[in-house]
Each structure stands twice: as structure tokens, then as C-alpha cells.
Amino acid sequence: MEYKPNWLARGMRTERTNTIGIIADDLLSPFTPPIIRGIQDFLRTIDYLGLIINSDWDPDLEREAISTLLGRSVDGMIFVESGHLAPTEELEKAGKPYMFVHRLFGAPIQYSVVPDDYAGTQLAMEHLFSLGHRCIAHIAGPSGWHSARRRVDGYVDSMHQHGIAIEAGWMLESDWRYEGGFAATQQLLATDPCPTAIYVANDHMAWGTVEAIRAAGLRVPDDVAIVSYDNRSFSRVLRPKLTTVSLPAYEMGKKAAEQLSLKLQGETVATDEVKICGTLYIRESCGADPSLRTVEQPDVGTTVRHQLTGVPPVSN
Amino acid sequence: MEYKPNWLARGMRTERTNTIGIIADDLLSPFTPPIIRGIQDFLRTIDYLGLIINSDWDPDLEREAISTLLGRSVDGMIFVESGHLAPTEELEKAGKPYMFVHRLFGAPIQYSVVPDDYAGTQLAMEHLFSLGHRCIAHIAGPSGWHSARRRVDGYVDSMHQHGIAIEAGWMLESDWRYEGGFAATQQLLATDPCPTAIYVANDHMAWGTVEAIRAAGLRVPDDVAIVSYDNRSFSRVLRPKLTTVSLPAYEMGKKAAEQLSLKLQGETVATDEVKICGTLYIRESCGADPSLRTVEQPDVGTTVRHQLTGVPPVSN
DNA sequence: GTGAAAGCGCTAACAA
DNA sequence: TTGTTAGCGCTTTCAC
Numbered sequence: 129m130e131y132k133p134n135w136l137a138r139g140m141r142t143e144r145t146n147t148i149g150i151i152a153d154d155l156l157s158p159f160t161p162p163i164i165r166g167i168q169d170f171l172r173t174i175d176y177l178g179l180i181i182n183s184d185w186d187p188d189l190e191r192e193a194i195s196t197l198l199g200r201s202v203d204g205m206i207f208v209e210s211g212h213l214a215p216t217e218e219l220e221k222a223g224k225p226y227m228f229v230h231r232l233f234g235a236p237i238q239y240s241v242v243p244d245d246y247a248g249t250q251l252a253m254e255h256l257f258s259l260g261h262r263c264i265a266h267i268a269g270p271s272g273w274h275s276a277r278r279r280v281d282g283y284v285d286s287m288h289q290h291g292i293a294i295e296a297g298w299m300l301e302s303d304w305r306y307e308g309g310f311a312a313t314q315q316l317l318a319t320d321p322c323p324t325a326i327y328v329a330n331d332h333m334a335w336g337t338v339e340a341i342r343a344a345g346l347r348v349p350d351d352v353a354i355v356s357y358d359n360r361s362f363s364r365v366l367r368p369k370l371t372t373v374s375l376p377a378y379e380m381g382k383k384a385a386e387q388l389s390l391k392l393q394g395e396t397v398a399t400d401e402v403k404i405c406g407t408l409y410i411r412e413s414c415g416a417d418p419s420l421r422t423v424e425q426p427d428v429g430t431t432v433r434h435q436l437t438g439v440p441p442v443s444n
Numbered sequence: 445m446e447y448k449p450n451w452l453a454r455g456m457r458t459e460r461t462n463t464i465g466i467i468a469d470d471l472l473s474p475f476t477p478p479i480i481r482g483i484q485d486f487l488r489t490i491d492y493l494g495l496i497i498n499s500d501w502d503p504d505l506e507r508e509a510i511s512t513l514l515g516r517s518v519d520g521m522i523f524v525e526s527g528h529l530a531p532t533e534e535l536e537k538a539g540k541p542y543m544f545v546h547r548l549f550g551a552p553i554q555y556s557v558v559p560d561d562y563a564g565t566q567l568a569m570e571h572l573f574s575l576g577h578r579c580i581a582h583i584a585g586p587s588g589w590h591s592a593r594r595r596v597d598g599y600v601d602s603m604h605q606h607g608i609a610i611e612a613g614w615m616l617e618s619d620w621r622y623e624g625g626f627a628a629t630q631q632l633l634a635t636d637p638c639p640t641a642i643y644v645a646n647d648h649m650a651w652g653t654v655e656a657i658r659a660a661g662l663r664v665p666d667d668v669a670i671v672s673y674d675n676r677s678f679s680r681v682l683r684p685k686l687t688t689v690s691l692p693a694y695e696m697g698k699k700a701a702e703q704l705s706l707k708l709q710g711e712t713v714a715t716d717e718v719k720i721c722g723t724l725y726i727r728e729s730c731g732a733d734p735s736l737r738t739v740e741q742p743d744v745g746t747t748v749r750h751q752l753t754g755v756p757p758v759s760n
Numbered sequence: 761g762t763g764a765a766a767g768c769g770c771t772a773a774c775a776a
Numbered sequence: 777t778t779g780t781t782a783g784c785g786c787t788t789t790c791a792c
Contacts (some may be wrong), residue, residue, distance in 0.1 A: 132514075135722050139784095140456060140785075142784095155484070160477070161471045164471060168498060178495070182484060199449065330465045341633070367655060
């Protein structure tokens with residue numbers, strides 16, 4: 129009968145606000161929006177809402193955010209790509225449940241959802257093997273990052289599992305960036321024996337790899353095949369379109385929210401890291417048969433917008 | 445003395461929660477995160493927090509979101525890229541202030557912050573003129589979008605102001621996408637007289653333009669110069685790096701929050717659209733003297749992260 | 761000036 | 777089962 133409860137009053141009484149706090153390093157980091165979207169979509173199913181604060185990688189801001197959120201009586205918290213924090217004393221004292229998603233640095237931590245970079249790497253490597261490649265090089269990210277190290281492990285193990293020795297110079301550490309990928313590739317092309325395929329640890333560097341190969345007068349994928357990682361939105365507009373393993377940001381966010389909701393209901397949740405594996409998006413940069421290509425989903429929203437406005441779906 | 449107020453109780457008493465609702469079409473739309481970040485950064489200065497809900501371009505979801513937010517007693521609302529809504533009856537009845545940011549379609553509306561695409565276009569065109577170009581073509585976005593139409597107006601007026609006639613075939617409507625830009629450019633290159641510069645209405649199409657020009661055996665910027673619009677993050681990793689006018693998403697969000705805070709304080713705010721002009725990022729695609737290039741700021745957070753982790757700043 | 765008390769809307773506990 | 781009431785923590789009002 130038109131009755132609309134006042135959530136403030138209810139929250140005051142029940143000590144439950146149906147709100148959680150989300151502390152993100154920075155909303156503008158590339159994976160933060162999809163992680164948060166995943167969180168939001170799960171929260172919606174349990175009638176929760178999220179209050180988002182940016183900590184900008186600043187420990188003081190992060191502490192302040194925790195304090196602010198506690199003052200708002202949130203029921204729990206999720207730390208998104210939060211850099212460094214072991215939960216503050218204040219958070220522990222409050223006894224509210226919390227989760228971490230996609231912590232990038234530091235030792236592994238409890239109640240944390242992370243990408244399964246090792247398994248994702250296997251996906252990429254197996255694809256290359258299935259296409260007949262055996263001389264596969266790897267351009268890695270900076271070793272300070274979890275993801276970079278795990279992708280290296282995956283590469284090394286994968287090669288060994290196929291009984292292939294990794295030649296000197298086939299594994300290079302770079303910096304995640306276009307320029308780094310470009311430079312590393314130039315080095316690689318001067319290697320003997322020269323690899324026929326390169327597993328590049330992220331899409332940015334892979335872009336540089338594509339351009340370096342072209343600059344050397346070679347073609348992708350005919351002369352050198354490329355697989356990379358992340359499935360950033362530009363990877364399907366680059367030519368050739370990149371074959372890449374997705375970093376399952378959305379799914380990770382969803383999972384973290386799900387775990388949190390379990391804790392919210394008082395259930396005991398396994399403390400160890402939850403690993404989520406991405407998917408291989410088969411496109412053009414490996415030369416796989418076109419019939420194998422992943423069918424691309426339109427970006428969320430663009431089809432609805434299309435129906436609404438008559439304006440065609442736009443890739444984001 | 446360690447006293448921490450309970451915001452719920454305070455809110456119940458004062459009818460002020462220091463919280464606003466943010467209804468976004470979709471957190472994953474490219475300009476939504478920077479707009480929200482702008483809102484958040486302003487809100488922080490007045491001790492407010494934002495509750496974000498995605499409406500996914502669905503009028504029903506949007507109505508539901510308004511209702512949810514009202515139930516949470518937010519003090520006001522901001523609609524981010526919300527497609528269509530004239531405020532619902534319920535919102536009006538609640539008497540809470542609200543603002544729109546970056547409404548993409550439909551008739552102009554009150555209390556709305558939008559990009560000044562006309563002025564931004566002048567920036568782009570003047571840059572081209574200053575480089576000596578007179579034969580300038582325009583690849584436009586779909587005419588259903590405000591931004592596309594205003595960018596066309598800016599182009600046409602700018603040409604006329606310089607006393608230049610727009611040749612037949614110099615103005616093409618496309619679809620915002622890489623493929624559209626590519627195809628339009630091929631058409632343009634077959635035009636006589638062939639333009640020496642192209643003003644492309646967004647970065648995505650401009651990417652296609654670059655590739656089409658290359659495919660025709662011509663060079664950017666030597667044979668054809670390109671300016672575009674939006675300043676998407678990939679525009680500075682594309683080679684040549686795109687000279688482009690930014691869509692000032694962050695600033696728009698900030699402004700909207702500022703306007704809302706004025707309304708929150710009971711001040712009367714001008715009802716007409718607030719227009720925010722972007723900035724011209726001079727890079728490589730127009731062939732401007734290197735000394736004129738805009739100095740690039742590192743992405744928010746990456747420098748802090750650098751200090752924290754020893755890992756170099758990464759472009760997002 | 762200081763201090764006590766009422767009441768915001770709800771739910772949980774208790775009484776009938 | 778149904779109905780009544782106390783009280784969550786704060787601010788505002790009103791009495792002193």
C-alpha cells in the first residue's frame with residue numbers, strides 16, 4: 129500500500145544499513161570500473177548498495193576512508209586494488225567483514241579475490257601450441273607485480289610441459305607499456321633462433337610488439353604470432369585484432385561481493401585466496417582459423433541504447 | 445576526544461544524510477568513471493558521499509533507482525549520461541535537488557552540465573588553420589547525438605569564418621567507430637580537391653582514419669593532418685599520437701557536483717545548461733612543431749604507486 | 761548561559 | 777496470535 133520504509137530508521141534499529149563500503153585505489157584505474165560493476169551487480173541481488181571512496185594509493189587516505197565508512201555504519205567493506213593495507217586496527221575492532229579484490233603487490237593476504245594468471249597463461253600457451261608453435265618467447269611485466277610473476281611461471285612451466293627448452297634471450301622483463309613492448313620486441317627479433325610466436329604479458333606491450341614487428345618489415349601473424357593478456361577494449365580495434373586472455377575483472381568483483389555476502393550472513397568463508405581464471409579471446413593476432421574466433425559481445429548498454437535512440441552500438 | 449558521530453542518527457534527526465545518489469547509465473561507459481571521479485572529488489570537499497546505481501539505459505531501472513535512492517534519504521541526485529529521463533513525478537514530489545551531466549540525446553534540459561563541443565571544435569580548427577591548412581574535411585558522428593551536431597556546427601562556422609567554401613564530399617557522417625572512420629576516409633581520399641587535413645569527430649574514427657591513410661600509401665601528418673576529439677587514453681599510444689580535444693568529463697562531473705551543492709544550500713542556480721570546454725592536446729598527428737606539444741601528465745595514481753612500489757608509472 | 765527532554769521511524773521484546 | 781512500548785543516537789526546543 130505505497131508504504132516506503134525509511135532505511136535510516138531501520139538501520140539505526142537493526143544495526144544493518146544494507147550498504148557496504150568500497151575503497152578503491154582510483155576509479156580511473158582501468159580495471160576498477162569493471163570490478164566495481166561486478167560488485168554492484170551482485171549487491172543488487174541482495175538489496176545492497178555501495179558507497180565508493182578513492183584512496184589514491186595513499187595509506188592515510190585509506191585509513192580515513194575506513195573511518196568515514198565505519199561512521200556511516202556500512203555492514204562490510206571491499207578493497208578494490210588497494211595497494212598495501214593490512215586492515216587497520218579500527219577495521220578489526222569494528223568486527224565488520226571485508227574482502228580484497230585484485231591486490232597488485234605485497235604478500236598474498238586472506239579474504240582476497242585474485243586473477244588466476246597462471247591458468248590464464250596456460251590458455252594462451254596451449255593456443256599457441258595448438259597452432260604448431262614451439263619457439264615461443266615471453267615479454268614479461270615488472271617483477272614487482274603478482275600478475276607479472278605468475279604469468280612468467282605459467283610460461284616457463286608450459287614450455288617445460290611440452291618438453292621445449294627456453295632459449296637464452298627468449299624471456300625479457302619489460303614495463304607494461306607500449307614503448308617497453310616495442311623495445312623488447314626489437315631485442316627479440318635479433319635473437320637466434322628467432323621465436324615464431326610471442327606471449328606478451330599485457331595488451332599495452334603487445335601493441336608495441338605489433339608495431340615493432342611491422343617496423344622490421346615482418347607481418348603479424350604470418351611471420352610472428354602474438355597472444356597477450358588483459359583484453360583491454362583497444363585490443364579488438366587494433367589491427368590485427370589481438371588474441372588475448374581476459375583479466376576477469378567483472379567476475380572478480382562479483383565473486384568478492386558474493387563472498388562478502390556470505391560473511392554478512394555469518395557463514396564461515398574459506399580464508400585462502402579465491403582465484404578466477406580469464407577467458408581466451410581468439411581474434412587475429414595468432415592466425416587461428418577464422419571459424420575459431422570468439423564471437424564478440426557488444427558492450428553493455430550499447431544495444432539498449434541502440435533500440436532507444438536508433439544510434440548504432442558503439443564499441444567503448 | 446575520540447568522539448565519532450553516528451551519521452544514521454544524525455541523518456534521521458536533521459533529514460540530511462550528507463549522501464547523494466548518482467544514477468549512471470553504466471559505470472562501464474567510457475566517460476562515466478571520470479565524470480563520477482569529478483563528482484566524488486568535489487563531494488569530498490563538502491563531506492558528502494555518493495551512492496551509485498546503474499540504470500543501463502532502462503527507463504524502468506531508472507525509476508526504480510530513483511525510488512531506492514529516495515528511500516535511502518539521499519539529499520540530492522546526479523544523473524550521469526542518463527539517456528532520456530525527464531525527472532519522474534516521484535523525484536519532483538520529493539523536492540530534492542538534482543543535476544544532469546552529459547546527457548547525450550533528446551532536447552536540452554534544465555540543470556544540465558554538457559561539454560562545449562562547439563568551442564572545442566574551434567580549438568581544433570584554429571590549430572589546423574594555424575598550421576596553414578585550408579582544405580579541411582570533417583568526419584562527423586551520427587546526427588542523433590548532441591555532440592555530433594555541435595561539432596558539425598563548429599566545423600561549418602569555422603570554415604566560413606575563414607572564408608573557405610566547403611567542397612562537396614568534404615563532410616561525411618559516420619558512426620563513431622574505427623570501421624566507420626576507415627571507410628569515410630577512403631571516400632575522402634577519392635575526393636577532388638583532396639583535403640590536406642581532416643577534423644574527425646572522435647578518437648575511435650580517427651584511428652580508422654590513420655589506418656586508411658596509411659593503407660593508401662600516404663603518411664600522417666605529412667600528407668594528411670588529423671585532429672580529433674575526446675582524448676581517450678589510447679589516443680596517446682597510437683602512432684602517430686593523436687592531436688585531440690579532450691571531452692572534459694572530469695571537469696563536468698566536478699561542476700555538476702558544485703552546482704548541486706549550491707542547490708543543497710538553498711541557493712538559486714541558473715537553470716540553463718552549463719557548458720564546459722575541453723582542451724586541445726597537441727601531439728603528433730597534425731605535424732605541429734614539437735615544442736608546441738602538450739606536456740602529458742601521468743595518469744592519476746601511477747606516480748604515487750611508483751613511489752610506493754618502485755614500479756614505473758603505467759599509462760592506463 | 762546550561763541542562764533536560766522530546767521525538768525522528770523503525771523493530772524487537774514483551775504483554776495481553 | 778495481536779497490540780503496545782521502549783529505545784537506537786542524535787539535534788532541537790524549551791525550560792530554567
